[in-house]
Amino acid sequence: MTGYASASAGTGPDTGENTESTAVRAGTVTVELRSVNSRFLDLTLRLPDELRALEPGLREQLTQAFKRGKIELRLHGERADTEVRPPAAEQLARLGMLQSAVLAALPQSAPMSVQEALAWCRSTAPAPVLDEATTEAARLCVVRLREARAREGERLVAILMERVEALRALAAQAAPLVPQVVERQRQRFLERWNEALAAAGASQGVPAEALAERAMSEAAAFAIRIDVAEELGRLQSHLDEIARLLRQGGELGKRLDFLIQELHREANTLGSKSAALELTRISVEMKVAIEQMREQVQNIE
Structure with a gap:
């Protein structure tokens, strides 16, 4: 910070x-x-x-x-x-002896002034x-x-809690869309499957019940691949843990770093498995909020 x-x-x-x-x-x-x-x-x-x-x-x-x-x-x-401190008597006595020696050797020298004496005493005093x-x-x-x-940490916690609530709101928007998208994609898959069978004349020698069962099996497998309910559940769990750590306080920067990475992974998976424009938009907004959290988390100790 x-x-x-x-x-x-x-x-x-x-x-x-x-x-x-x-x-x-x-x-x-x-x-x-x-x-x-x-x-x-x-x-x-x-x-x-x-x-x-x-x-x-x-x-x-x-x-x-x-x-x-x-x-x-x-x-x-x-x-x-x-x-300004008065020089010690020992300093003045030594200075007098030095001045006498100098004047004896150099009679033309001028005597030392009071200011020079004080400056010399200060310079020779122990640091x-x-x-x-x-x-x-x-x-x-x-x-x-x-x-x-x-104080800055308190401000950062408030900012991060705002981002947590924003991500909760986005997850709440995505949750009811998941079954709708899965059902819509399942119907679309069955329609295209039937069109492909009709165009290829696949009914020759193959019972209609077997074709219908195969179509339903493929549609179910496809629906599982695009279902993001599990990712939304894990994202909510990570958000709960982040909120708990922020309320708890203490040294939590590295733990928050890890949780932010997990949030980003779930948002990426949501975007890659998304089969609807609404979920794609939500995934993008999630990534923006998570990236903002990542920048702030690096400031927290």
Whole structure:
């Protein structure tokens, strides 16, 4: 299913705890997740080099949370360089020693300004550890993406239920036509059989009762071949199972894939055995509705 979610988490400069206040963050991680339709789970992770070691853990999080879909994770980590913090005494002492050494060797050099001293202290400060923040941001992002996909899933279920009801209506239209078509084709077969016998003079030496019995046997066999009542019964059974799965919820995408294939098979058989224009039209409309269901089912996890 399609969806998008993002989440951020940060580490505080003193406690290292996650916090949502940007004013006290020493580092911030933002995780973005994008999901598009796919029959299988396809993961793509785009991480900065300094956080590449977290890829196995992030993949495990996504694999546990999702079963289908092409999912892309983007991770951005940054330090809060805009935060003004007083440099540590050790940093200033070391900086003073370095400046004295430089001025002793290069007397013409200008002393370091306050701004340059602060920039040097920030650049030499240890980078914040963002592992825990990354894990927390990924967890929040996964929860939000699952919620987004669940909302889309509810819409897809409503669409699929509409298609199920449309197929039920088409099957209800076809059911009373089946005996009529069978009887009409049987009468037509007998008429053509009798015409063929009369034209060939087949009554020579062959009892009329035997010819009539053979004609009825052939007509019955033909009627069985064009009877689609069994296909309509199986189609109704598949529709009942699809409706039950949709109401039940859970991970049902692959089971629905199989049932859609079975629906398509029954609709194809209905069209191939159809001996009347009305049943052919119903078969075509069924195939259209089933194909629409197939496209939507690929979006369901």
